[in-house]
Amino acid sequence: MALIVKKFGGTSVGSVERIEAVADKIIASRSNGDDIVVVVSAMSGETNRLIALAEKIQEQPSPRELDVLVSTGEQVTVALLAMALHKRGCGARSFTGSQVRILTDSAHTRARIQEIDSQRIKDELDQGHVVVVAGFQGVDGDGNITTLGRGGSDTSAVALAAALDADECQIYTDVKGVYTTDPRVVEDARLLRTITFEEMLELASLGAKVLQIRSVEFAGKYKVPLRVLSSFEDDPGTLITLEDNTEMEAPIISGIAFTRDEAKVTVSGVPDVPGVAYQVLGPVSDAGIEVDVIVQNVSADGTTDITFTVKRQDSEQTRKLVTAVAQQVGARDVSVDNRIAKVSLVGVGMRSHAGIASQMFKTLADESINIQIITTSEIKISVVIEEKYLELAVRSLHSAFGLGEETALAG
Template identity: 50%
Template sequence: MSLIVQKFGGTSVADAEKIRTAARRAIRAHQAGNQVVMVVSAMGKNTDILVDLANQVCAGGAEPAAREMDMLLSTGEQVSVALMAMAIHDLGAKAVSLTGGQIGIRTDSSHTKARIRSISTERMKKLLDDGNIVIACGFQGIDDDWNITTLGRGGSDTSAVALAAVLGADQCEIYTDVDGVFTTDPRLVAEARKMDRVSHDEMLELASLGAGVMHSRSIEFGKKFNVPIHVKNSAVFTDEPGTVIGPDSESVDRPVSGAALTKDEARITVRNVPDQPGTSFGIFSSLAAKNVAVDMIVQNVGAGGTADISFTVPEGDLKRAVAAVESAVAELGGGDVSHDSNVAKVSIVGLGMATQSGVADRMFRALAEESINITAITTSDIKVSVLVERPRMTDALRAVHREFELDRPPHERSTFGEPVANSPVRVHSAVDVVDRLQQMEELTIHGIELDPSQARVALTNVTDTPGIAAEVFEAVAREGVLVDMIVQSVGEEGHTNLSFTVPQDDLAKATTTVTELIDRVGGEVNSTNKIAILTVTGVGIRSHTGVGTRMFQALNAAGINVEMISTSEVRVNVVVDAEKGDAGLAALKQAFADVLES
């Protein structure tokens, strides 16, 4: 008998009629011969109402105690599951509602942002075998002292995918108020198209970059445990497939699958800090100590014994982040701190980028033609992100969506349903499942790699005008040079710094090409083949904010200076001196030994 996990978000259970509609959907799946587990969120704006009440009773301005906030917020899901069970009973089927603790979801004790440690399946399996539809509270669990905990933003998605993983579900269906995953936000780009399918890797990037359909932690689960996730519209009572998030991309004939916009970014730039081991660690450890999540990190090549580092943080954390960085800079012995809250991040994502060249320069040219200036760039093998001025962010998103023709379906589309049917969520044995889920939300590092084959070209003090990046990388592409890592950082007023890596055999050609542009773009060019790229790749890198700090600490302890940094949702790249490459690799493997997959 197949097992289906169905998750219904707040908008899908916002009133009595919507609850009955969701109940009918679960009953229909049950009558088709499936065992059904429902994961239900709080009704509509119920959580917001509870938060507002907490703030009202704490009239003195103090934040409510985190433990009591968990106790309060957990009641929202309890209301929903009880009403859902009543609706199913009324419609003639059997159902049992369970809290997170009654299910057996064990978490750590980090109130309001707890992480799942394990899930017991015995009670759920017995109830399912007895013919019940099991209705589970999303978003919550209990710690070892039986305190109620909540999982933080996106917690119901996380609960659903985690239950699908531990139960070996055949399907995990996420019901929401949209038809599926779109190529970009359809509220901003009218031409946005619903995708039939998107890969876990692509969705992990898009979820973290503001796609909004699902939270990144649930996608991390899906990737780690090979859970295919169906995103469907709860208002459409049909078998419309929606979008499947699984191992495969929608197509193989185009490099970009989607574009995303992150509106609430703030940029902090630290200039003229000592270019020496320990600088990156000092800055980012100070932010980690203040629980500030850092997103886009860009460090370019230092000059004159100093370096510049730029990074983004959530706009709401800007004041706290600036204070932490200023304190760290003072301890480092000098540097200037500036910030800008009038920025946004625009990104393109696609598995095809890993095998097709010329993607980044097409993006840069599309922005240049709209006279949109790029203030920072960071890349990975399946993503390019740029910072632009916030007033132009929607224009930028539309420009890149149009450039890659994302409104048009791909020529070679994967067949809907086949990869999912052939990739059931099964693990070799029940013992293996339980063992893997004991620490199921811990960081997992897939690989730590050293690439000694690259060389670097750096342009410093380039005139900061729209089209600079497009002109540089179009010229390089015309010479047939394959560019790997691109970093553009904020320079002095009116100028920017741009660096990129190429195969060592192409260094002379790339350097000559860029030097020929200097008369038009200004600045200086320097290049070297004496670099090594160290890469840490894994699931959970973004949601575990200490990954970068751990890297920088390990390299600092080994006396290794970080020359460049580029980040992604699933990897962190750093450039070091070639002679330090092997030592850096050993230091990172030792630093991540506890979470490195064998």
């Protein structure tokens, strides 16, 4: 008998009819003899609706009271799903995050899980019940309701799976699994049957939106087998697991991730003296703005150019901060380009294969796509290009590295 944690997101439980369909899936899984713990999100759109209500009352709501408010969305879903299971003759109990003691720190709206008391869930499972737990929420040491931030239900599910030593954590979404790239951009994008935690973490951090980053980190840390699959189709989906458990000869490239919401900031003619990079980037970091790619070039005249990327929504604030610093240090110019995008190749196979970067660069050159910035890690190569070439770049690279369905079948 296996212990399975199943997580259903907002679209999967977006209506009474869909909640009924989820109940049918759980019953089918129970018929295999599995013990089931279910983690659910609020119904799609509900969290946004609750936040909008709060903002009508108070422009910047108290984080503590906001957590109390938005946590009610999941409370509705767990109760409705438990009712749907009762209707089918299945014993089920619903619980909020505080009732099963998902203990977090006190950082309201972005809390982090510290500990889970799994005994209550185990007791319910021993009685033959399906346990339905509200995702996205917990409780701090003072008994205050906390929430884990956007996408936090994924993290709730993985954390529960780790605490319960579950055989698998299954994340049900509105897609069939993890693809080689976004199928909306590349028609023959291929569904991956397996991918490593490392690769999934890179893809998630680089723009793939199938899973929340923290949940992948959690799964990798506690070695929880993680599966992404569809709520609406019968398909085994994608298993995310340790590299040691995948094929002996992993594909060189597993996927291509991209993001459009980038901006490039360049500070030109900066005096080349120790500590100048901190002087430029320190105020940006202090403002809570996430800096991604950083490149520094030293010129023959003894100055340096510092180029870095930020989220596009942060570009104007970044420009103001950096302009003030540039005047202080005597830099020549500050420029901001909001028309860039980042494209990344990801694959553990890069460790044992040379020439990946040169093939990537040649493919882009053949399409007359200019590379503005390059950054690499052991299993990733990212380039910054003009946004207007993004889809052409992704399609060309997908074809060049043989990632499509037809290529895979031919191979």
